[in-house]
Amino acid sequence: MTDASAAAARWQSCAILEVVARTPAIKSFFVRLSETFDYTAGQHVDVRLTAPNGYTAMRSYSIASAPSDSKVIELAIERLADGEVSPFFHDVAQAGDTIELRGPLGGHFLWPGPSNKPVLLIGAGSGVVPLMAMIRYRKASGEPMPVALLLSSRTWGDVLFRDELLELERSLPDFALALALTREPATRRTDFSRRIDARMVADVAARLPVSPGCAFVCGSNAFVDIAADTALALGLKARAIKTERYGA
Amino acid sequence: MVTRGFTGRQSGSELSDRIPPGQHLVDNFPVLTAGPTPRIEPADWTFTLKVGPRPVKAWSWSEFNALPRTRMTRDIHCVTSWSKLNTAWEGVAVDDILADADLSAPTPFALAHCYDGYFTNVPLADLATGKAMVALNYEGQPLPRDHGGPARLLVPHLYFWKSAKWVNGLQFTERDEAGFWELRGYHIYGDPWREQRYTND
Numbered sequence: 001m002t003d004a005s006a007a008a009a010r011w012q013s014c015a016i017l018e019v020v021a022r023t024p025a026i027k028s029f030f031v032r033l034s035e036t037f038d039y040t041a042g043q044h045v046d047v048r049l050t051a052p053n054g055y056t057a058m059r060s061y062s063i064a065s066a067p068s069d070s071k072v073i074e075l076a077i078e079r080l081a082d083g084e085v086s087p088f089f090h091d092v093a094q095a096g097d098t099i100e101l102r103g104p105l106g107g108h109f110l111w112p113g114p115s116n117k118p119v120l121l122i123g124a125g126s127g128v129v130p131l132m133a134m135i136r137y138r139k140a141s142g143e144p145m146p147v148a149l150l151l152s153s154r155t156w157g158d159v160l161f162r163d164e165l166l167e168l169e170r171s172l173p174d175f176a177l178a179l180a181l182t183r184e185p186a187t188r189r190t191d192f193s194r195r196i197d198a199r200m201v202a203d204v205a206a207r208l209p210v211s212p213g214c215a216f217v218c219g220s221n222a223f224v225d226i227a228a229d230t231a232l233a234l235g236l237k238a239r240a241i242k243t244e245r246y247g248a
Numbered sequence: 249m250v251t252r253g254f255t256g257r258q259s260g261s262e263l264s265d266r267i268p269p270g271q272h273l274v275d276n277f278p279v280l281t282a283g284p285t286p287r288i289e290p291a292d293w294t295f296t297l298k299v300g301p302r303p304v305k306a307w308s309w310s311e312f313n314a315l316p317r318t319r320m321t322r323d324i325h326c327v328t329s330w331s332k333l334n335t336a337w338e339g340v341a342v343d344d345i346l347a348d349a350d351l352s353a354p355t356p357f358a359l360a361h362c363y364d365g366y367f368t369n370v371p372l373a374d375l376a377t378g379k380a381m382v383a384l385n386y387e388g389q390p391l392p393r394d395h396g397g398p399a400r401l402l403v404p405h406l407y408f409w410k411s412a413k414w415v416n417g418l419q420f421t422e423r424d425e426a427g428f429w430e431l432r433g434y435h436i437y438g439d440p441w442r443e444q445r446y447t448n449d
Contacts (some may be wrong), residue, residue: 088251
């Protein structure tokens with residue numbers, strides 16, 4: 001832990017290799033680390049931007065890519081209209097630019113490692129980013145845990161990583177996908193056309209072969225509370241329910 | 249290293265001396281919690297003071313509410329980089345908790361314990377002499393559940409993960425023992441003005 005945290009404390013300059021528009025509000029930034037690090041799916045990095053007069057702004061962003069030998073990590077960043085850092089990423093940053101980051105950070109919201117107990121993932125909007133790292137890792141590692149993902153988005157076009165998730169649903173054994181669209185009707189029979197509620201969470205958990213051993217929830221505070229309270233009602237222990245909240 | 253094309257939203261100079269390095273101002277009050285939000289009724293609430301493993305005194309909700317009240321208006325700083333100015337709190341100063349238990353000279357460190365299993369370490373010097381309280385009210389209202397209600401620790405001069413929500417006890421320890429986040433990479437002390445976010449900062 002000491003070596004890892006020493007490395008995590010160091011800021012490093014990283015080149016943006018590629019920018020990919022994922023949804024109308026979310027872009028992926030593929031960033032090449034100058035100093036590679038080992039991370040666990042679910043972790044984040046701190047990003048630092050510096051103005052010409054020395055003013056700095058720092059924000060945390062979850063890593064979307066699965067841990068691998070690559071020096072390139074993917075950050076998926078939503079543009080917040082009243083934001084300070086995300087508009088820079090969306091409106092200014094381009095391939096070839098350099099930013100500073102440090103990581104990996106976060107010692108709690110972590111993929112639980114090999115186990116046979118199913119994992120329930122619940123996310124809203126860009127809250128799927130750390131969950132996507134887990135799903136990608138689950139696929140790449142071949143670990144046997146069944147996974148169900150409930151992902152709430154405004155519209156079909158706002159579903160982050162939609163095509164990749166649909167492909168994983170077809171190709172990855174023991175992966176169940178349920179989308180909840182809040183601003184337009186869902187067309188797939190297995191999806192929902194409403195905001196998250198307890199019945200929906202219970203329905204998705206029941207798609208796992210046996211009850212989940214743990215749950216990861218990422219989204220707004222109100223969203224996370226509904227998901228976490230339902231997971232408790234389903235019999236999960238509070239300690240087995242890990243949450244990340246945007247804050248608001 | 250200057251970031252091409254970044255100017256940022258820089259605060260006016262009259263506020264800049266209140267914003268620690270790497271922090272930005274917010275008007276809302278973000279909620280960050282690592283698990284489900286606990287539900288604790290005041291009737292079921294107790295607060296226990298311990299030295300090491302030994303309980304010194306315990307208070308029920310009504311007993312605790314009968315202790316002297318302290319008000320504080322302070323700027324608060326979260327390690328996730330938001331800062332909020334002029335937050336108004338009311339509660340029981342740690343000094344008054346110690347006095348009510350006749351505990352004049354506890355050990356130099358403490359762990360705050362919470363209903364959800366969370367715990368965090370704070371030196372006595374940062375709890376006593378009017379620096380910290382167990383807060384029961386925020387902005388004149390009972391502390392909302394999302395923000396730690398019915399009671400949270402308030403140590404406003406340290407990063408806000410030290411201000412443990414749903415607090416139910418203080419345990420004094422001989423050594424500085426790392427808490428939940430401190431065991432998971434966060435700084436053992438957490439001074440925002442020295443930007444002590446992570447272990448080696």
